[in-house]
Amino acid sequence: MRSLPRTRTYTRLTDAGNRVSIGSLFTPLCVMCIADERAGFFAHTDCLVKPLGNAPLFSDFSKWRTTLETTYRGTFADLVFGEMPDMNEIAEILVFLHKNIRA
Secondary structure, three states, rough: OOHHHHHHEEEEEOOOOEEEEEOOOOHHHHHHHHHHHHHHOOOOOOHHOOHHOHHHHHHHHHHHHHHHHHHHHHHHHHHHHOOOOHHHHHHHHHHHHHHHHHH
């Protein structure tokens, strides 16, 4: 989302188990960003009205992993300067995000 960098204002890390504490303004900001994207007439914005936790990246990661890893280690890696995290680390982060999105 074009407006996503503004979310830094409303998120912060806590010392309580490295959980992300999201301020009360985060959800309204996301709603505003989604409305902005949909108003921009971008292709495939229908997915923006569905719950993020239902996104295939979270719900079917095991099915997508092989395809994603091929791109991650190929085309994407060519664009990255420096070290990239291992795909297992990315999988763990996606599990963490999925749990916290549903919370």
